[in-house]
Amino acid sequence: MSSRPKNWPPSLPYFKAPQHGKDLTPTQLQFLRTKPTTTTTQSQLDDDGNTLPVVPASSPATETPCPRVKILPITDPLHPAYGQFGLFAATNISPGELIVAYLGRLHGRGTTSEESDYDIWLEREMDVAADAALGGNEGRFVNDYRGVPCGREKGRPNARFGNAFCERWGEVCVGVWAVGGGAGKKGKKKKGVEGGIRKGEEILVSYGKGFWEERRREEGDHGGEGDGDAGGDDYDENDDDDGEGQLS
Ligand SMILES: C[S@@+](CC[C@H](N)C(=O)[O-])C[C@H]1O[C@@H](n2cnc3c(N)ncnc32)[C@H](O)[C@@H]1O
Numbered sequence: 001m002s003s004r005p006k007n008w009p010p011s012l013p014y015f016k017a018p019q020h021g022k023d024l025t026p027t028q029l030q031f032l033r034t035k036p037t038t039t040t041t042q043s044q045l046d047d048d049g050n051t052l053p054v055v056p057a058s059s060p061a062t063e064t065p066c067p068r069v070k071i072l073p074i075t076d077p078l079h080p081a082y083g084q085f086g087l088f089a090a091t092n093i094s095p096g097e098l099i100v101a102y103l104g105r106l107h108g109r110g111t112t113s114e115e116s117d118y119d120i121w122l123e124r125e126m127d128v129a130a131d132a133a134l135g136g137n138e139g140r141f142v143n144d145y146r147g148v149p150c151g152r153e154k155g156r157p158n159a160r161f162g163n164a165f166c167e168r169w170g171e172v173c174v175g176v177w178a179v180g181g182g183a184g185k186k187g188k189k190k191k192g193v194e195g196g197i198r199k200g201e202e203i204l205v206s207y208g209k210g211f212w213e214e215r216r217r218e219e220g221d222h223g224g225e226g227d228g229d230a231g232g233d234d235y236d237e238n239d240d241d242d243g244e245g246q247l248s
Pocket of ligand 1: 081142147
């Protein structure tokens with residue numbers, strides 16, 4: 001396999017592992033490198049109180065390039081990210097499966113780039129985020145579900161951000177997971193979602209309401225129209241803005 005995925009922007013660094021910003025403290029590094037054990041700490045539990053999943057070093061989700069996904073140009077003029085790229089399933093993906101890691105520069109609040117549209121909280125409490133604006137892997141191309149036409153589960157995401165301990169790198173990473181295969185956030189069942197993504201489908205997450213509210217504020221400030229939130233729907237996002245796994 002080539003050392004970069006097809007359609008990767010030629011001038012953008014392609015990461016084969018998470019990059020550590022110089023600002024990360026020993027405590028943050030220790031948090032990242034701590035593999036969950038039977039005696040887990042609070043920060044190793046997800047919203048449902050489950051232990052952080054451990055992803056074996058052999059998982060295709062952490063291969064670079066990742067065989068589970070394709071970066072493709074968005075050619076449908078009705079798609080809100082028309083003219084940009086998106087992330088698509090290269091194989092059928094089972095509900096609840098880790099699709100691909102989201103690699104970027106790991107950093108704290110002090111080195112946040114206000115301009116970045118690729119910065120995602122890994123663990124807000126530990127002040128660690130992953131920014132893929134200046135380099136990353138395929139994960140950086142995942143679009144938000146809002147306004148995207150023709151999805152099998154129209155009007156809702158088929159994937160979500162979530163953390164895992166990745167044995168390939170020996171640290172906690174953000175990943176993109178197929179929805180389904182269990183309860184949603186805080187144990188709530190998501191209405192009508194069975195999960196699983198078919199080969200060829202676009203992989204779509206929710207960036208969280210906060211991301212789009214901030215986008216609207218910026219557009220208001222600048223008086224522009226831009227490529228903001230393309231429309232509402234009945235997907236219940238009330239749990240979306242409580243911490244990790246949201247674009248900041
Ligand atoms: C993490 S990037 C996603 C990849 C991006 N499409 C690209 O080609 O680099 C986030 C950016 O994608 C665009 N985007 C993603 N989902 C969108 C949506 N539903 N509506 C409008 N723009 C979207 C916005 O420009 C946003 O700032």
